[in-house]
Amino acid sequence: MSFGAASFRGAANQRGAVVDHRFARRALINEFRRGRLRRDQVCDAHPELIRAATNFGQPTSVRCPICEEQEVVLVTYVFGPRLPAFGRVVSKASDMATLDRRSDDLAAYVVEACTGCRWHHLLKVLPVGGRRPRSAASASQ
């Protein structure tokens, strides 16, 4: 199984806007808690995602909604032209700032993952780079 943006649960082809996937995440967790989904149906993160979560995951105080044994971590992948098909894991703000200065339209996928039970879910997709209107914070650059 190849690894890419489609490997993230909740991923869809949505570009150019900030997309929030927390509603879908909550609905899925509710389905699991009602017994309509088995654990192996929601805890199937790609090994590549678990490796990135282990090495580059940003800690959170959010307990895993499935195993409830440890906190989930956040992994940010950036996809787009002149980046690997399997994306680039970005763990530093300075690296993200560098990508954001590119003229290519890129997309950052913020994924929540549990290295214990392999639960994962896409939280949001953010546009990065590109010739879009700059926010006030970066207008002075």
Ligand SMILES: [Zn+2]
């Ligand atoms: Zn877990």
